[in-house]
Amino acid sequence: MKKTIITFSMISISLLGLFQISKYSITKGSINIESIIAIIAVIFLFIGMWLNKKSPKEKKSDTIINTERISSLGISEREYKILQKISEGYSNKEIGDQLYVSESTVKTHVSNLFQKLDVKRRTQAVQKSKDLNIL
Amino acid sequence: MKKTIITFSMISISLLGLFQISKYSITKGSINIESIIAIIAVIFLFIGMWLNKKSPKEKKSDTIINTERISSLGISEREYKILQKISEGYSNKEIGDQLYVSESTVKTHVSNLFQKLDVKRRTQAVQKSKDLNIL
DNA sequence: GCTATTTTGGTACTTTAGTATGAGTCATTT
DNA sequence: AAATGACTCATACTAAAGTACCAAAATAGC
Numbered sequence A, B: 001m002k003k004t005i006i007t008f009s010m011i012s013i014s015l016l017g018l019f020q021i022s023k024y025s026i027t028k029g030s031i032n033i034e035s036i037i038a039i040i041a042v043i044f045l046f047i048g049m050w051l052n053k054k055s056p057k058e059k060k061s062d063t064i065i066n067t068e069r070i071s072s073l074g075i076s077e078r079e080y081k082i083l084q085k086i087s088e089g090y091s092n093k094e095i096g097d098q099l100y101v102s103e104s105t106v107k108t109h110v111s112n113l114f115q116k117l118d119v120k121r122r123t124q125a126v127q128k129s130k131d132l133n134i135l
Numbered sequence C: 001g002c003t004a005t006t007t008t009g010g011t012a013c014t015t016t017a018g019t020a021t022g023a024g025t026c027a028t029t030t
Numbered sequence D: 001a002a003a004t005g006a007c008t009c010a011t012a013c014t015a016a017a018g019t020a021c022c023a024a025a026a027t028a029g030c
Helices: A002-028 A033-057 A067-072 A077-087 A092-099 A103-117 A122-131 B002-028 B033-057 B067-072 B077-087 B092-099 B103-117 B122-131
Strands: none
Touching: A033 B033, A077 A092, A077 A103, A077 A122, A077 B122, A092 A103, A103 A122, A122 B077, A122 B122, B077 B092, B077 B103, B077 B122, B092 B103, B103 B122
């Protein structure tokens, strides 16, 4: 918030300053209009780049989840939900409690999930899923 | 590469176009200089933002491993090595084979590691380690 | 309605994982 | 030389994890 205000204040001041410079320069005839435009263009080009460099700091995970690959592997919604919970470090019992199902059900899902992912352990499942961009 | 060439071509053409427009407008006296500067500023502000949005797609892994945090948690070299293997999805037996130690040794390291990381499961260890930027 | 898939759950079993405890080796530090 | 810390290994045990096989609801699709 504060940064945004400062940024726009700076831009406004810069603009006003440029107005004055351009006016004086043109009336004096010392600098031609093309130079002024070029300078402004370059300045604001860099301001734009600078602005966008700051902004995407908040969100980092720009890895898009590959929904197609999930379905192509035949992974169902429930199985995927459990995969997420596994990656968060929960045990089968904990997952069952969170999803209001028994541990047996979770185990069944996990077992089916591993077959579809072609893995043997949950740590492997997490690693492979992240490689496949489905997590 | 192609994109860069296209981008700069577009910018050059835009600039030339703006030169012409500004010239005609000023000679005709229909538009004042302030408006032109403002328009150019806005246009190049967005060009700059657009340019920088495209660029950082190449590099992905900007997560620097926090070596200080590893030592501050008291995690030894061997324990860290095993942590890496865990995150790669290997079992204790497999890790032992890869590091030429017995499964017992791996278990001991894993147990000590979990205490230092304050976790109960290996999936939790991986998740927490990535949160702490030590993996 | 009927079929196919998903989701659910159970039992029984094998395999890993993880804890606790003790102990020996080796290199470094005091 | 003695203490320290890291690495090693073993035994014994408990607790999860994972497999196999089966079966009944629930849901989606035709």
